[in-house]
Amino acid sequence: MSTIYDFTVETINGEQQSLKYYEGHPLLIVNTASKCGFTPQFKELQELYEKYKNEGFTILGFPCSQFNNQEFNTINKTISYCQKNYGVEFPMFAKIDVKGKNASPLFKFLISEKKGFLTENIKWNFTKFLVDSTGHVVARYAPQTSPLKIENDIKNLI
Incomplete structure (x- = not known):
């Protein structure tokens, strides 16, 4: 059985x-976007990261432009925006696709492990996947789900 590892x-870089x-x-693990109605979730994500990072928890952000092109063209603009406006310190990665023929293998795996409510595809920015310490996907949360919820x-995983 595969894991995220x-x-x-x-x-x-x-x-x-x-x-x-x-x-x-x-x-x-979250697919993010800097120009989305859900972008303020960066604030809550950062709060959770700060609160639990010393207990081994982390957040991995993956910018994506597949939903109405709501991400900057360059990763430098994305990182600068997230740090300046939301104080993001958790790891962010290169921009990726989360659906379609060019979808990241990681996100294909995440989707295969936890299907969405109506469809297995990711429907929008800020879909969240909770992964336990053994690398198994334990939960998937809709874009509108507040990180604090x-x-x-x-x-429970810490």
């Missing part, structure tokens, strides 16, 4: 990083 992702780096830690689920 079987995947490699591209960093904001264009380097490949194995997700084995996060082995043994619970994660929240899943805090208890996070605490």
